[in-house]
Amino acid sequence: MNQQTQDQQNIQSMEQAQPLWKMILTQFSEHKMAVAGVVIILFFILMALFADLISYASGLHPHRQNVSGRYLLPFTYSEVGSSEKETAVENWINQNTEVAAQLQAEIVGKNLLSVSEEDALYELALMPKEEGQEILKQIETVPSSFNQMLSDFKKFHPFGTDEVGRDVFIRLIYGARVSIGVGILSTVVAALIGLLIGSLAGFYGGWIDSLLMRLTDALLSLPLIPVMIVIAAVDLQKVPVLADFVGSGYESIIKMVLIICLFSWMTVARLVRGSILSLKEREFILAARTLGCQDHTIIFRHLFPNVVGPMLVSLTLGVGSSIIFEAALSFLGLGIMPPMASWGNMLTNAQEVIYKNVWLTILPGLMILLTVVSFNFMGDGLQSAVDPKSIKR
Amino acid sequence: MIKETLLSAHQVSKHFPVKKGFFQRTVGQVKAVEKVDLEIFKGETLGLVGESGCGKSTLGRTLIRLYEPTEGEITFKGEDFLKLSSNNLRKSRRNIQMIFQDPFASLDPRMTVGQILQQPLDVHDIGTLEQRKKEVQELLTTVGLKASHINRYPHEFSGGQRQRISIARALALKPDLIICDEPVSALDVSIQAQILNLLKDLQEQRGLTYLFISHDLSVIEYFCDRVAVMYLGKIVEIGTRDELFQNPKHPYTQALLQAIPTVGEGKKTMKKSLSGEVPSPLNPPTGCAFHPRCAYKMDRCVTETPKLSAVSAGSLHQKSCFLKET
Secondary structure (H helix, E strand, O other): OHHHHHHHHHHHHHHOOOOHHHHHHHHHHOOHHHHHHHHHHHHHHHHHHOHHHHHHHHOOOOOOOOHHHOOOOOOEEEEOOHHHHHHHHHHHHHHOHHHHHHHHHHHHHOOOOOOOHHHHHHHHHHOOHHHHHHHHHOOOOOOHHHHHHHHHHEEEEOOOEOOOOOEHHHHHHHHHHHHHHHHHHHHHHHHHHHHHHHHHHHHHOHHHHHHHHHHHHHHHOOOHHHHHHHHHOOOHHHOOOHHHHOOHHHHHHHHHHHHHHHHHHHHHHHHHHHHHHHHHOOHHHHHHHHHOOOHHHHHHHHHHHHHHHHHHHHHHHHHHHHHHHHHHHHHOOOOOOOOOOOHHHHHHHHHHHOOOOOHHHHHHHHHHHHHHHHHHHHHHHHHHHHOHHHOOO | OOOOEEEEEEEEEEEEEEEEOOOOEEEEEEEEEEEEEEEEEOOOEEEEEOOOOOOHHHHHHHHOOOOOOOEEEEEEOOEEHHHOOHHHHHHHHHHEEEEOOOOOOOOOOOOOHHHHHHHHHHHOOOOOHHHHHHHHHHHHHHOOOOHHHHHOOHHHOOHHHHHHHHHHHHHOOOOOEEEEEOOOOOOOHHHHHHHHHHHHHHHHHHOOEEEEEEOOHHHHHHHOOEEEEEEOOEEEEEEEHHHHHHOOOOHHHHHHHHOOOOOOOOOOOOOOOOOOOOOOOOOOOOOOOOHHHOOOOOHHHHHOOOOOEEOOOOOOOEEOOOOOOO
């Protein structure tokens, strides 16, 4: 009797046991490096998502060049050259004629600058920032667009500038967008291709299996980098069907994703085929059949959950290698085309000044390293987390 | 006592094509099961014994149509089992269930025990969700596990416990016939006895019929009412346990029985042991498949194939051998 009530209590507590995903989460959180990896990846992804916001808030622009501020060291300010300042002021006056005239009159009228009305704004723009601010304080209403223009003349560069004076910090952030985006997108597409081909080969066997697997072997035996270089050199605009789908702005990104997909679905296909082949003969599949399960139950209830674990792991690891492929091709000048920033093409120009300006190499390199290592650790953590044998009570 | 036939197989064969090369040409046939006649009576335990690779498991799986037989007829409860559409087959399979050899491979590692046991009820839409949950708990206690084990994963159990789960799963649909495919050969000897006793108790309580596949003669002797001996895809002798163990008629059965190790008899007898290997089922010997290893080989054994026939008129003890008396 006592035993029975105790059993009842046990059942009750068991009914409220954690669902599987919670157990996986608990298991995953025990892998400290994997958690660190996820944090870093999330940070980078957030950074990439809010790139526009960061650009707006900091006043830095990933494509804005500044000839007079090339190769600046980290934590320095850049000042726009006087001729650029003059053109900027001229443009501003032309755009805001009335406001400009008012402002000019006010400056000369209050005798803040001893120049003619026409030269007043130019003089203001060319003088050092602090002195200019002193003068502007004495004016009742300064148009915000004018202030914006003045502040654009002087920028703070936390990571310095590159060979055409673009800010490295904001380019790294926009580069994250491209590099992580290409990495994840191409891996997901490659995984879908691999899943399809692998499961076809595994389920049906026979000549379908032979054909698909020989194709896979053939692609695996190609020397990757040379073939990728050749394919990267293809101009998509000239390919009849593809040209319609390719918007000119993102052509290099789409091309990158296509190339990486083309060469990375094979590992997933082999993995899925192998798992399905071994699972198909496992006795629990036969048991399910004797229980009267239909094919779809067997596929979705028994095969899929057992394949998805290893696939998830290889997917995560795949993102790392996709990012490296992208960086390699962009580094060779065949991937993402400037002015669009990617970590790979930021390295291209840096190699020429590697002794003079080391940070130009180190920073994008560090980003690639951090991301890839984080993804790998995450994959590692997932691997042990999705294995039901590792669940502890 | 007139015995009611539950399942009967007539001239059932299962051949596996051997495929080779890129175009998957068929280069041969493995005759895993060759023209087997078998009757299983209601409430009995029929043992199926033979060396590894003789086709015992294949026969078991063919009887439940996990493998489609190459030829032959299978009748289950008076119904032609082979003509069933896949939908009707699923319904009919409620009455035949299977217990597998490897308790580590026969349970889905990603499902909890509760899910595993509830699945058959879900598939056949039996009862409400509440009733199913209750049924699962009852099943667990029936096979000697705790109802609180319901949310555990298979890897958290020992081999014997897993086999209990397998048995519970087979029982879930309240079948008439359970095909036990070497259910104890992967277990420790002490555990074997527990599982065998559990199976016996269940048989008494629920009136189950077993087809018990094993290579272990002592287990067969302990557990079975009737025994069929298989050699190279064919049944060479079939009879009640006592007939077969006391008075084996086929030379192969005799050799098998002599191979059982005995303890403490005091006298050392020179036993005739089987020489040679089991021939490949890809290319079986002509005539009687056993003739290359048989001590009583006659000329006609090489050319003619013996049929399974009664040892004495009207007896259910049958052998397939040309020898009059051995």
